[in-house]
Structure formats: structure tokens, C-alpha cells
Amino acid sequence: MDIRPILSTLMRHKTAAALIVLEIALACAIICNALFVISDRLTQIREVSGLVEDELVRVQILSIGNDAEQAARTRSDLLALRAIPGVKDATVLNQVPFVNSSWNSGVRLTADQQQSTLSATTYMAEDRFVETLGLKLVAGRDFNPEEYRDASSLLDGLTGDASVPAAIITRALADKLFPGEDPIGKSFYSWSEQPTRVVGVVEHLVRPSQMGGPTAREYSIAYPLRPHYNLGGNYLVRTEPDRREEVLAAAKKVLLGNGADRIILDENSKTVEQLRREFYQGPRSMAWLLGIVCVALLLITALGIVGLASFWVQQRTKQIGVRRALGATRGQILRYFQTENFLLASIGIALGMLLAFAINQLLMGRSDLGRLPLYYLPAGAVLLWAIGQLAVFAPARRAASIPPATATRSA
Numbered sequence: 001m002d003i004r005p006i007l008s009t010l011m012r013h014k015t016a017a018a019l020i021v022l023e024i025a026l027a028c029a030i031i032c033n034a035l036f037v038i039s040d041r042l043t044q045i046r047e048v049s050g051l052v053e054d055e056l057v058r059v060q061i062l063s064i065g066n067d068a069e070q071a072a073r074t075r076s077d078l079l080a081l082r083a084i085p086g087v088k089d090a091t092v093l094n095q096v097p098f099v100n101s102s103w104n105s106g107v108r109l110t111a112d113q114q115q116s117t118l119s120a121t122t123y124m125a126e127d128r129f130v131e132t133l134g135l136k137l138v139a140g141r142d143f144n145p146e147e148y149r150d151a152s153s154l155l156d157g158l159t160g161d162a163s164v165p166a167a168i169i170t171r172a173l174a175d176k177l178f179p180g181e182d183p184i185g186k187s188f189y190s191w192s193e194q195p196t197r198v199v200g201v202v203e204h205l206v207r208p209s210q211m212g213g214p215t216a217r218e219y220s221i222a223y224p225l226r227p228h229y230n231l232g233g234n235y236l237v238r239t240e241p242d243r244r245e246e247v248l249a250a251a252k253k254v255l256l257g258n259g260a261d262r263i264i265l266d267e268n269s270k271t272v273e274q275l276r277r278e279f280y281q282g283p284r285s286m287a288w289l290l291g292i293v294c295v296a297l298l299l300i301t302a303l304g305i306v307g308l309a310s311f312w313v314q315q316r317t318k319q320i321g322v323r324r325a326l327g328a329t330r331g332q333i334l335r336y337f338q339t340e341n342f343l344l345a346s347i348g349i350a351l352g353m354l355l356a357f358a359i360n361q362l363l364m365g366r367s368d369l370g371r372l373p374l375y376y377l378p379a380g381a382v383l384l385w386a387i388g389q390l391a392v393f394a395p396a397r398r399a400a401s402i403p404p405a406t407a408t409r410s411a
Helices: 004-012 014-045 070-082 129-133 151-156 171-177 241-257 272-279 281-315 317-325 330-366 376-400 404-408
Strands: 056-063 087-093 104-107 118-124 137-140 166-170 196-202 220-223 234-239 262-264
Touching: 014 281, 014 330, 014 376, 056 241, 056 272, 070 087, 070 234, 070 241, 087 129, 118 171, 129 234, 137 171, 166 171, 171 196, 234 241, 241 262, 272 281, 281 330, 281 376, 330 376
Parallel strands: 118 220, 166 196
Antiparallel strands: 056 234, 056 262, 087 234, 104 118, 137 196, 166 220
8 A cells, every 4th residue: 555645644634643653652661661560570479489388387486585595495396396286397497588678698709809799698597497498409418417506606606717617508599609610519708707618509499588689589598507586586387288277376376385485476477378478469569550550551542543543534534535436445445544553553662662761771770670671562562553453443444434425525
């Protein structure tokens, strides 16, 4: 089809054409970035934690005053928890995933390094840490009995001479610290001037918080340090999947029965799946909100195209009638309006792509969002082209159905 008549007509209606182009450009820019943000949030929500989440419950307990027997009582708590019917294992941690705070420390590769290579979260791992959490070792081994130390004694006397000789790290952290190398036996420096040797690598273990952004979610280190319950107060209990609520209630009774000078933080004592749902409530709500915005924006854009096309059909009734009288078929009239819309949409989409990159640069500077992948642009373009063609179809078909005699009598 010759597009010169179409361009000539559009030049006579510059304001209306410019408004549609601007509407499509804004829709393209916003939708491309919104879809990218939705995808990013859904990726976060679906991330692999490394834990057997459907088998874990967390009980958080703290003492009311000082507890001189906190280490011994922790050992007693663990024995009692492991004896509850339906419990597979239990451990105590300084922190748990899917909360909004975490223990973190800088990691260096050499003793004389001035600045940290990165910041990693640090888990204090009691003897049953790997088994209780259900972590998958992909290299090396679990800690040996002689490698465990008491966390409180180390923290109370932490100096330049204190050290933690062994650590288990995540595969993501191993790839970052020792790219292309076998991490087992390699050393790093974190808590002291003494090196810590990597003895094992787990496939996944997420940070408790979002510190460091998505790329640092699995920069995690586990040290063979036995914490007592007053270092965070986190007991994790692994249960049979269908007995979590039952075990959670029993675990609270067992812990309270081991000393009346302690309190259970009920609002924080729940299944790990509940912790995860609450942790990602913000990203989930944002994804839904942006999805609604995208649908509303597409609807508004479609209504704008329908309105403009209907107005132009009304304005061009006589012109359409003349073309029909000269032998133009209904299909030709229909294609005319669809081609016109396609040209306007293409101009708007081209401008929208440039605007999409500008918005993405702004979001990258103000948040932890990554660079907009190029494939979002053609995806947004195809979506808007399709919406445009669907929106213009009804007015165009109405124009094509006008009888030539009726059209030529119109004023």
C-alpha cells in the first residue's frame, strides 16, 4: 500500500497524531520498565533459599535477665527439642533467613588488603546446622567435631589473635572469591588477622536480609561456632512436613518448661514458609500493583486509539465514500486505517524505547534494579502493535462498511 496519502492525511492532523504518538511512547517506556521490575520481583520471590522450607519452624526465645548457664541450657533445649515426636532435627542459630536484619562482616583475600572484597553474612553453626537446614554440600565436607568452638568465648575475647580456622561457604560466594578455582583449602580473612580455611561449599544459603542487593543474596559464610540461645534466640526445628504446627506448639512448651525466666517471641515464632511469605510481601505487592498499572495503561492507550480512529472515520466519511465509489474495496479501507495506526504506533514505540532506557538509567541510580535487557523492547513493541491493531479494527471496519452512495451525500 502507498503510504504517501496516509502521511499527507496525518500531516493535516498533526495535533491529534502527535497526541497518539506521545501516548504510545509513554506507554511503551512505562510498560517495558514495569514488566522488567515485575520480572525482577518475581525472581526474588521465587529464589532458592537452600533450606527445606516445608519442614522447618522457627522459635525465638530470649531470657528476661542475665543467664549464667545460657550455654548449658541451650544444649538442654536442643536435646529436648530433638525428642519431640515428629521432629527430625533441631539446631540453634544467631540468625535465620527471611528476616530484616543480619550479621555481616567484610571478607578479604589477603591479610594486608586494606578494603574488603565484599561483605558476607555470617551464620554461627552448631553441630546439626547442615542436617537441620537441609543444606546440600556440593564440595568438601561438614565441620569436624574438633573444629567447633564456643561462640560466646570467642566473641567475648575477640582480638587480632583470635580466629575461626574453618568455614563453609556458598557456591555463589566461592565463585566470587575464587573464580574458576577449587575453593576447598583456599583461605580468606574476615573476623581477624588469622586466615579462615574453606572446608565445604553448599549449593544455596540465602542472607537473612536484602543487604547488598540481589547479586549478594547468597554471599553467606557458616562458622563452626556453637551459639547460645541469647545470640539471636533462634531455634530451627526440622519436622515431618505435615506436623509443623503441632511441633511448633510443642516446642514452645518445651522451651518454656526449661526455665521460667525466658519469654517466647510469638510474633516471630512460625514456620519458615510463613517467614518467607511475610519477607516477600513488599515485592509481591509491588508486582501486583505494577501489573494493574500495565493493564490500566494498555486499556487507556487502546481507548485513545479507538477514540481517535472513530473521530477520523467521522471526519473522513466523504473521503471514504469517494474512495469506495472509485472502486476501493472494504479490505483496502480496512488496511488503510490499520496501516495508519501501525505508522503512528511505530513512531511512538521508537520514541518509547529511548524513553524506556532513560527511565531505566534513573531507576538504576536510585535502586538496586539492573540494566533493562534488550529483549523487553521488542516484547513491548509487539504488545503495543497488537493492542493498536485490535483497537483500530472496530472503527476501521465501520468505515469500510459505509455504503458509497451514503458517504458521497454526507456533508
